[in-house]
């Protein structure tokens with residue numbers, strides 16, 4: 397049986413929209429319980445209404461995961477509502493512009509959300525997964541994690557953090573039956589590019605054929621978990637893998 401089809405309770409951050417909502421929809425039929433986290437209570441309630449079905453318990457928490465209070469509340473939920481056997485650290489946003497002119501509070505909040513919240517929730521969930529002898533942690537990174545991205549410097553750096561953390565963590569917990577995956581979406585249709593903090597970037601220049609649906613990105617993630625491919629990094633397709641390969645070679649040339 398695959399890693400996620402045995403999941404009993406999945407906790408998904410950023411479940412009120414986009415990729416997180418797609419995880420919730422695709423995991424609902426395979427779980428006994430879902431714990432959904434986002435900021436917007438109304439949007440979360442809409443997702444809960446879409447998901448409601450006999451035999452599925454759904455808890456939702458409208459919290460800001462850039463704050464200590466928000467993270468503490470979800471760590472507490474992991475203790476009370478678990479054992480969480482799948483954790484999807486997905487909530488995220490990007491802040492467009494030159495770092496030297498940026499709003500530092502927003503950049504630091506992004507570090508809190510992508511890095512600190514992912515660490516805290518993983519740290520809270522992993523002992524229960526170890527106890528169960530199984531579990532899945534998915535960290536949602538980005539194709540933008542493999543190379544420096546001008547005007548998204550902190551975003552790319554936080555996602556690179558998730559790549560390294562995920563790969564090391566997998567080595568540490570593999571023997572406990574726990575799978576770690578680091579999903580690296582490319583351009584994905586969601587609310588991401590219309591958030592205020594991305595004003596100034598122009599995603600309309602991205603050719604139509606490069607856009608993925610959130611449903612398809614999540615399907616790639618879950619299919620990799622289902623397959624014999626135990627790679628930590630999950631890139632959406634062959635073109636993405638080639639792009640990353642070329643970029644890593646180009647970066648390595650700087651050290652030669």
Ligand SMILES: NC(=O)c1ccc[n+]([C@@H]2O[C@H](COP(=O)([O-])OP(=O)(O)OC[C@H]3O[C@@H](n4cnc5c(N)ncnc54)[C@H](OP(=O)(O)O)[C@@H]3O)[C@@H](O)[C@H]2O)c1
Pocket residue numbers: 409410411412413414415416433434435436437439459460461462486487488489490509536537538539540580581582583584585586587588589591610
């Ligand atoms: N879309 C892309 O092109 C793309 C590409 C690469 C990687 N990604 C990554 O994919 C992940 C999901 O993004 P998406 O495309 O699904 O974007 P989205 O549609 O904007 O959804 C983002 C989700 O994160 C939640 N969130 C944001 N800030 C939060 C906070 N402070 N506390 C709690 N929840 C928060 C949002 O909650 P509210 O709606 O309630 O505010 C929402 O549920 C992100 O980590 C992003 O970096 C996206």
